[in-house]
Amino acid sequence: MATTELRNSRFRASFTDPEQLLRAVAYLRAAGHRVLDTYTPFPVHGMDEALDQRPSRLPRACLAFAALGLALAAGLQIWTSAVDYPLIMGGKPLLAIPAFIPVAFELTVLLAGLGVVASFFLVARMRPRWRVPDLHPGANDDRFILAAELATDVQFPAVARDLADLGALESSLLVEDRFQRGGSFWDRPAGVGALLLACLPAFLILLLVPVLNRDFQRRNLAWDGGMGAPLSAQAFDASGVLPGGKVLQAPPPDTLSRRGEPPLAYGPGKAEADRAGRELPNPYQPTQARFNRGKLVFERVCATCHGREGDNNGSVIVARGAFAPTVLVSPVVRDMPDGRLFHIATFGGPTKMKGYGDLLSREDRWNVVLYIRELQKAARPGPTASTPASTGAQP
Amino acid sequence: MSQTFTVPVRDLTKSGIPTLADIGERLRGGAWAFVLLGAGLLGLGLVLQAERGWGNLLLTTFNLACVGLGGLFLLAIQSITGARWSDPILKAHRAMPALLPRAGLLMLLLWFGAATLYPWARPDAATHEALHGRLGWLNPPFFFGRVALIFGAWIWTGRRLTQQGKGAAPFILVFGLTFSVANFDWLMSLEPVWSSTIFAIYGFSGMFLQGIAIVTISAIVLRRVGLLPAVSKAQNHDLGKLLFAFSCFWAYIFLSQFLLIWYANLPEETGPMRLLLQGRWMPLFYLNLILNFGLPFVLLLGRKAKTSEAVLLATCALLLAGRWLDLYLQIMPPVLHGLTPAFGLAELGGILLQLGLGHLSCWPVFMKDANPAQELPQGG
Numbered sequence: 001m002a003t004t005e006l007r008n009s010r011f012r013a014s015f016t017d018p019e020q021l022l023r024a025v026a027y028l029r030a031a032g033h034r035v036l037d038t039y040t041p042f043p044v045h046g047m048d049e050a051l052d053q054r055p056s057r058l059p060r061a062c063l064a065f066a067a068l069g070l071a072l073a074a075g076l077q078i079w080t081s082a083v084d085y086p087l088i089m090g091g092k093p094l095l096a097i098p099a100f101i102p103v104a105f106e107l108t109v110l111l112a113g114l115g116v117v118a119s120f121f122l123v124a125r126m127r128p129r130w131r132v133p134d135l136h137p138g139a140n141d142d143r144f145i146l147a148a149e150l151a152t153d154v155q156f157p158a159v160a161r162d163l164a165d166l167g168a169l170e171s172s173l174l175v176e177d178r179f180q181r182g183g184s185f186w187d188r189p190a191g192v193g194a195l196l197l198a199c200l201p202a203f204l205i206l207l208l209v210p211v212l213n214r215d216f217q218r219r220n221l222a223w224d225g226g227m228g229a230p231l232s233a234q235a236f237d238a239s240g241v242l243p244g245g246k247v248l249q250a251p252p253p254d255t256l257s258r259r260g261e262p263p264l265a266y267g268p269g270k271a272e273a274d275r276a277g278r279e280l281p282n283p284y285q286p287t288q289a290r291f292n293r294g295k296l297v298f299e300r301v302c303a304t305c306h307g308r309e310g311d312n313n314g315s316v317i318v319a320r321g322a323f324a325p326t327v328l329v330s331p332v333v334r335d336m337p338d339g340r341l342f343h344i345a346t347f348g349g350p351t352k353m354k355g356y357g358d359l360l361s362r363e364d365r366w367n368v369v370l371y372i373r374e375l376q377k378a379a380r381p382g383p384t385a386s387t388p389a390s391t392g393a394q395p
Numbered sequence: 396m397s398q399t400f401t402v403p404v405r406d407l408t409k410s411g412i413p414t415l416a417d418i419g420e421r422l423r424g425g426a427w428a429f430v431l432l433g434a435g436l437l438g439l440g441l442v443l444q445a446e447r448g449w450g451n452l453l454l455t456t457f458n459l460a461c462v463g464l465g466g467l468f469l470l471a472i473q474s475i476t477g478a479r480w481s482d483p484i485l486k487a488h489r490a491m492p493a494l495l496p497r498a499g500l501l502m503l504l505l506w507f508g509a510a511t512l513y514p515w516a517r518p519d520a521a522t523h524e525a526l527h528g529r530l531g532w533l534n535p536p537f538f539f540g541r542v543a544l545i546f547g548a549w550i551w552t553g554r555r556l557t558q559q560g561k562g563a564a565p566f567i568l569v570f571g572l573t574f575s576v577a578n579f580d581w582l583m584s585l586e587p588v589w590s591s592t593i594f595a596i597y598g599f600s601g602m603f604l605q606g607i608a609i610v611t612i613s614a615i616v617l618r619r620v621g622l623l624p625a626v627s628k629a630q631n632h633d634l635g636k637l638l639f640a641f642s643c644f645w646a647y648i649f650l651s652q653f654l655l656i657w658y659a660n661l662p663e664e665t666g667p668m669r670l671l672l673q674g675r676w677m678p679l680f681y682l683n684l685i686l687n688f689g690l691p692f693v694l695l696l697g698r699k700a701k702t703s704e705a706v707l708l709a710t711c712a713l714l715l716a717g718r719w720l721d722l723y724l725q726i727m728p729p730v731l732h733g734l735t736p737a738f739g740l741a742e743l744g745g746i747l748l749q750l751g752l753g754h755l756s757c758w759p760v761f762m763k764d765a766n767p768a769q770e771l772p773q774g775g
Contacts, residue, residue: 045480045629059698090660098657101650227532231525231588233662241588241666249662 009150010036013163013171014136014143018044020167021144025050027166032151033159039139039147058116058123065115066108073107074100128194130186143169261362268347268355273340280339284363286370294371297364301356310375325353328372329379341369416767418620422754429751433744440741441508447737449508450730451745452501454722457581458605458749460498460549461598461718465606466491467553468570474556474563480633483625487613490760491606492553497752499546502581509535512730514587525587533584541580545573574599582722586729589667593652600648604641604687605718608711611638613757615704621772622765628702635701638691638710646688670728675735683724686717719746 015021021038025047028035038047048055081087082094092099121127136145150156160171233239237247266272266280284290299308307313310328326333326349333341345365348355356365437455441448470488473481481488509516515526515533526533552566575595583594591597611634618626656664671680691710700706727736 045627055698063696090658092658098650098654102654105647225528227529231590231663233666237662239662239666241669242662247662 010147010174011150011156011159011171012135012145012147012174013160013168014138014145015167016143016169017167018047018144021146022046022050024163024166024168025146027162028146028148028159031154031159031162033154034149034151036147036149039135039145041140041142041144044144058120061119062112062116065119066112068115069108069111070104072111073104077103128190130188130190130194147174264346264357264362266343266346270350273343273347273350276343277337277340280337280342282338282342282366282369284366284370286374290367290370291374293364294367294369294374297360298368298371301360302368305353309379310372311379323352329376333372334376338369338373341372342366345369412770414767415620415622415762415765415769415771418771419758419762419767422758426751426754426758429747430755431751433747433749433751436740436744437748438744440739440744444741445508445511446730446732447727447739447741449505449511450726451741452508453505453512453581453730454719454726455745455748456498456501456505457726458719458722459494459501459752460546460577461602461605462609462753463492463495463498463553464549464570464574465602465609467495467549467556467566468603469606469610470556471563471566471570474560475567480630483623483627484610484614484630484634486623486761487610487617489557490613490757491609492549492557493756493760494753495546495550495553497756499542499550502542502546503539506535506539509538513538513584515584523587529587533580533587538580541576545577548573574602582725585726586667588663589729591652591656591664593648597648597652600641600645601687601718601721604638604645604714607634607637607641608714608718610634611707612711613761615708617761619772621769622761631704631707632698632702635695635707638707638714639695639701642688642691642695642714646684646692649684649688667728671724676724676728679720679724679736683717683720686713686720 013024015024018040021040021044025035025038029050029052035051038044038051040047077100078095081096081100086094088094089096135147136143139145150159156173160168163171233247235248238245239247242249266276305325306328312324312327342365344353345360345368346355346357360368437448437451440451466488469481470485470492472478473485473488505512510518513533514520514523515530516535516538520526520530520533531537548569552562552569555562556566578595578598582598583590611631614623614626614630614634617623653668656668670676690713694706694710694713695701723736723742731737
């Protein structure tokens with residue numbers, strides 16, 4: 001075996017100063033010994049030249065992995081945001097390069113870093129071990145170590161004397177490397193178990209999250225009298241720097257507008273709802289197109305709670321007692337005027353229902369009112385009164 | 396051993412080879428010419444268009460101060476970390492802080508131009524909405540009191556650090572606070588509507604990058620004239636790596652500031668940024684990115700490039716131009732009230748003044764402990 005042949009021919013020496021190490025390496029090489037490697041707490045200038053090492057090829061792996069990361073991140077973002085599912089976000093263009101940079105940068109750095117470390121382990125044939133073979137504990141602290149192999153026909157004591165003259169703290173022959181025998185469990189390469197163990201601190205930190213959680217509602221102390229707070233411009237302020245001299249700008253092209261509808265002359269609340277019921281007629285006549293549109297909107301938005309037939313059947317909420325919504329085909333709702341229903345669709349009901357004025361266009365809300373009337377016509381007048389889980393007249 | 400540059404051995408008895416004293420004499424004459432011409436052009440610029448003149452004086456002053464601080468900061472972190480790689484080039488670091496007193500005097504000159512530059516120094520400042528409640532901090536006497544205090548702190552801690560090698564850690568603390576205040580005061584208050592909490596870090600990233608660039612140029616030039624004989628390829632490689640890393644750092648900080656403004660699109664932040672992104676300032680905005688990040692990244696990517704003196708010199712020249720442009724884009728848009736950018740007498744004067752003052756301040760420090768009769772290495 002190779003290890004037995006190498007027995008008693010390899011030695012190490014430790015120094016306190018990188019200059020001494022450099023001199024020792026030069027001396028050993030000149031004397032015909034083979035310097036295997038040096039182990040230092042930090043890179044020593046000139047060591048590559050002293051050991052006559054070829055430049056590392058790892059930078060090429062680094063560049064390749066970095067390019068791969070960049071291509072992956074850029075490709076994924078561009079394809080998803082601009083090609084496969086183009087969706088305008090925040091008035092930004094589809095191909096919003098600045099928005100892609102952080103992810104592209106992080107993935108580039110991540111793959112470059114992990115890739116070059118993996119390549120290094122691969123090239124250096126290093127694998128995780130339970131117990132790390134340690135040439136000299138000081139190599140990670142403040143000692144500069146070299147490992148070398150004796151030239152043939154040279155006795156070690158002579159070399160050790162020369163090394164001591166060069167400033168070596170100690171030098172010793174290396175005995176057979178017991179790690180190469182792989183005797184005990186701890187000397188074998190570590191597998192997945194070591195990886196899981198390494199992840200343990202991360203799990204422990206997760207346990208701390210509830211403790212570290214702080215109250216984000218509380219405001220910080222304004223130690224500078226608020227001078228550091230930015231001056232926020234309001235929508236209707238004048239502006240010295242923005243086009244048109246005002247803060248409010250025209251929306252970007254292709255923005256969906258509310259179709260220039262004038263403000264609604266009604267506010268939220270019971271009195272306003274009653275007033276809407278008295279004053280507001282449905283401006284649209286029932287047609288097939290309006291029926292279809294109303295059905296579409298109703299089934300997407302309203303049916304979740306009210307049920308597809310307006311009778312709470314099949315709704316997600318039907319079995320929940322007090323949370324059950326008003327039955328739309330009940331006599332109470334039949335008797336409500338169109339304007340009142342429209343008001344509820346816009347501002348919400350008096351108890352639970354939220355208003356949909358900011359989500360549905362005005363026309364769609366009227367279409368839904370038309371569709372509800374059709375539902376009421378279709379429903380048999382009898383059983384609606386006995387439909388379970390209705391809370392009565394509260395819309 | 397580390398690879399050193401081959402300098403041919405000269406016959407010292409031969410005459411006709413210029414000595415250090417000779418070249419110092421020649422360079423000093425040139426530097427004085429630069430200073431006088433620069434000051435004259437800047438003065439002419441002041442008369443022709445006051446805003447541009449004062450703006451360029453502020454740019455010149457701030458840049459000179461940043462060069463001094465860059466040297467000090469590099470010196471401080473090398474002292475704290477106990478770095479030894481930089482021992483052969485520390486002379487280049489030690490020379491740069493000599494600029495600080497001169498920059499301080501120039502900064503105090505701005506007292507006369509404050510009303511032209513800063514909205515808070517104008518008589519109608521009280522009616523400026525953005526300045527409401529801020530005039531207690533931003534008023535000329537307090538402002539220039541801070542200027543004097545800040546420069547005093549820099550010069551005092553700098554002297555201790557360069558001459559006695561003491562106080563590196565306190566300097567870092569003092570520097571962090573004062574440099575932030577300086578950036579917020581001198582540059583960001585030009586446009587009171589606009590604010591950015593990362594502004595000082597952005598200024599720091601540019602300052603640090605510029606400091607490394609000037610150390611690199613000094614190290615290469617001084618090695619060539621024989622003042623830093625111990626500089627080897629290893630130092631060049633380290634400086635190249637630093638340049639590469641901090642060019643990326645600058646871009647990182649630049650994007651950190653820009654991305655949030657671009658994304659949030661808040662009117663008070665986007666307004667001033669709009670000037671740079673649209674219209675005639677746009678090419679300069681992109682040129683800034685190319686000079687400070689794009690070209691240095693490509694040029695310094697390879698290992699050989701990081702040790703090549705020619706590539707390093709070219710990159711440093713690009714970076715210095717980029718730093719000037721970076722400051723120009725921070726100072727000029729608010730000062731010119733959104734007019735188009737211009738390069739003319741005032742800008743040229745400012746640059747000449749920087750080069751001349753830079754040389755006059757640093758060369759005596761370079762020459763300290765050097766033998767003036769030493770002859771220049773030929774073909775080194």
